Amino acid sequence: MSSHPPATAPPPPAQLPEAIDALRRERNAVILAHYYQDDAIQDIADVIGDSLELARRAASTEADVIVFCGVHFMAETAKILNPGRIVVLPDLAAGCSLADACPAEEFAAFRARHSDHIVVSYINCSAAVKAQSDLICTSSNAVQLVQQLPKDRPILFAPDANLGRWVARQSGRELTLWPGSCIVHETFSEQALLELKLEHPEAEVIAHPECQQQLLDLADFIGSTSKLLQRAQTSEAPAFIVLTEPGILHQMQRRVPEKAFYPVPGSDGCSCNACPYMRLNTMEKLWRCLATLEPRIELDEDLRLRALAPIERMLAMSA
Numbered sequence: 001m002s003s004h005p006p007a008t009a010p011p012p013p014a015q016l017p018e019a020i021d022a023l024r025r026e027r028n029a030v031i032l033a034h035y036y037q038d039d040a041i042q043d044i045a046d047v048i049g050d051s052l053e054l055a056r057r058a059a060s061t062e063a064d065v066i067v068f069c070g071v072h073f074m075a076e077t078a079k080i081l082n083p084g085r086i087v088v089l090p091d092l093a094a095g096c097s098l099a100d101a102c103p104a105e106e107f108a109a110f111r112a113r114h115s116d117h118i119v120v121s122y123i124n125c126s127a128a129v130k131a132q133s134d135l136i137c138t139s140s141n142a143v144q145l146v147q148q149l150p151k152d153r154p155i156l157f158a159p160d161a162n163l164g165r166w167v168a169r170q171s172g173r174e175l176t177l178w179p180g181s182c183i184v185h186e187t188f189s190e191q192a193l194l195e196l197k198l199e200h201p202e203a204e205v206i207a208h209p210e211c212q213q214q215l216l217d218l219a220d221f222i223g224s225t226s227k228l229l230q231r232a233q234t235s236e237a238p239a240f241i242v243l244t245e246p247g248i249l250h251q252m253q254r255r256v257p258e259k260a261f262y263p264v265p266g267s268d269g270c271s272c273n274a275c276p277y278m279r280l281n282t283m284e285k286l287w288r289c290l291a292t293l294e295p296r297i298e299l300d301e302d303l304r305l306r307a308l309a310p311i312e313r314m315l316a317m318s319a
Helices: 013-027 039-044 051-060 072-081 104-112 142-148 161-171 190-199 225-234 248-255 283-292 301-317
Strands: 029-034 047-049 065-069 086-088 118-122 135-137 155-158 175-177 203-207 239-243 260-263
Touching (some): 013 029, 013 283, 029 039, 029 072, 039 248, 039 283, 047 051, 104 155, 135 142, 142 301, 161 175, 190 203, 225 239, 239 248, 248 260
Parallel strands (some): 029 065, 118 155, 155 175
16 A cells, blocks of 8 residues: 555546546555445446445455445444554535434343343444444344344344334334334435325336335335345336335436336425435545545444444354
C-alpha cells in the first residue's frame, strides 16, 4: 500500500471516478456500498449489496483497506470482522436512527428484565448492542435463523419492532420486542400507496419488512432489500410500487430497464423516504477518505471480540 502523501484538494467532479479508481488500486482497497447509496457511489463500488452480503464480503476480503459506503454500524461490522485492516467511512456522521434508538445501557437493562431469553439483534445496531447479543441477523436471514433456535427458549428481538413482528408471523415464534423503528420505513404514506395502486393496477407492491403493518398488509411481496431486487427481476409484473429506501431503484432499473418502478412518497408528500444518513456519503468524501485513510473505525478489542461471536454465529447459521 502506497505511503505517498495525498493531494489536499479533490479533483473536479467529472474526474472523481477516475481519481477514486486510481486511489483504490494504490491503497489496495475494496469499496463496499449498500443499495441505499447514491447512484454514482453504487456505480464505482466493488461490491453492492444488502447488510448480509456486505458482511459476508467484508469477512472474506483480502484488501488492505475497506471503504464502507453505508452507515456507521455497517463499517463497525466490517471492523469487527477485520481487526487488522483499515476500515474507513466517508462520513463519520452517517449514523442510523434505528441503531440510535437502542442505546447500549438501556438495552442492558431491558435484557436484564428478560434474562432467560435468547437475544437476537438485527445487524442495524451498535457494536455495544451486538456485544450483548447471542445472535445477529439481517432482514434477509432473520426468519431462517429464528426458526433454528431452540423451541423451549423465549426470544428477545431488537431493535426494529416492525421487522420483529414480521419475523414472528413468518417463523411462528413469539418474540419479545425492543420498541425501535427506522425513520425511513416509518414515513411512507398509506394514502399515497393506495393512490399509486389505483393509478397503476398492473404494478406489484413490494415492501421491506421494516415498514409498518398497515403497509405490509397492502403488499404483494415482502422481503429484504436484496430479495426485493430479486423479485423485480423474476416477477412477471411489468411494474412495481416500491416500499423501501429509493436507492435500490437504481439497481432495479439497471437490471430490468424494461420495467417501471414507482417509489412511495412520505406521509407529507415529500421524498423524505431517502435515508438522510446514507446520503451523507458523497463521491468527494469517498475520494477524501481513500486519500487520507480517515475517518477510521476503531474498536476496543474486548468489545470487538464480544460483538464478533454473534456475527460469526449468524454467518455459520446462514451459510
